Amino acid sequence: MMERFLVFATLAFATLTLAGISQAQASDDYIVLASTTSTEQSGLFGHLLPAFAEASGIRVRVVAVGTGQAFEIARRGDADSLLVHDTDGEERFVAEGFAAERADVMANDFVIIGPGHDPAGIAKAETVVDALARIAETQAPFASRGDDSGTHRAEQRLWEAAGVDPGGTWYRELGSGMGQTLNTTAAMDAYTMSDRATWVAFENPQNLTLLLEGDEALFNPYGSLLIDPQRHPHLKHDLAEQWHRWLLSADGQQAIADFTVKGQQLFFPSANSMSGSMSGSDP
Structure with a gap:
């Protein structure tokens, strides 16, 4: 047993x-x-x-x-x-x-997002470099991810191509992901650069709209x-x-x-x- x-x-x-x-x-x-x-x-x-x-x-x-x-x-x-x-x-x-x-x-692709009333007039720009130059010239608020992401790195290259060293009170580096950056951009009524996928999936656009797309540089x-x-x-x-x-x-x-x-x-x-x-x- x-x-x-x-x-x-x-x-x-x-x-x-x-x-x-x-x-x-x-x-x-x-x-x-x-x-x-x-x-x-x-x-x-x-x-x-x-x-x-x-x-x-x-x-x-x-x-x-x-x-x-x-x-x-x-x-x-x-x-x-x-x-x-x-x-x-x-x-x-x-x-x-x-x-x-x-x-x-x-x-x-990347897209440039901003308030519908478009204070820098970037919807009239022919290129993304022209659009960024207009934003810098008017010192319209711009929210940057500022987090060394792929989006942030691409944005920095485009500012350089535009001959702009962004800074001052109009340029905000957030150190955040794309979704949070879009939320902050909406709250600030500012411009930003986003990948298209996150923008399309974004559920809180408020006054934001897609203002520039289609440039090969994006x-x-x-x-x-x-x-x-x-x-x-x-x-x-x-x-x-x-x-x-x-x-x-x-x-x-x-x-x-x-x-x-x-x-x-x-x-x-x-x-x-x-x-x-x-x-x-x-x-």
């Missing part, structure tokens, strides 16, 4: 142990993705991640920050993968040996980067590569194309031209 009990207890213990191992293994089937607030706040990840999980069994935990912060997280070895939008910064990241591979995944590509295994061998490189390859696959690219908000396609697969993304209606 005792022998039968011991056999049963041993089998039960083994079953529980295997179950525990299985659960532990299952809990490890995730990666940490450092990405941008625009991909998070637009709702794109809410659309993409379930599709990827269903296809691969891998979950993705997103840390949504500005692109500059995302780079720093990855440099420290605290993220398994990167999806950001600053091509120059991405190429430097590869050149510095932090990433083994970079690939274009998708793109959309093109906004996103890249996926594989962290170099030699730099951070402890990361989940095999799982991260599956995510990276899925984004570039026909299924991943179709999932990106299928994402819409308020009837608008917000991100365009890297293989497509941007001709369809440079126009759209206000949210």
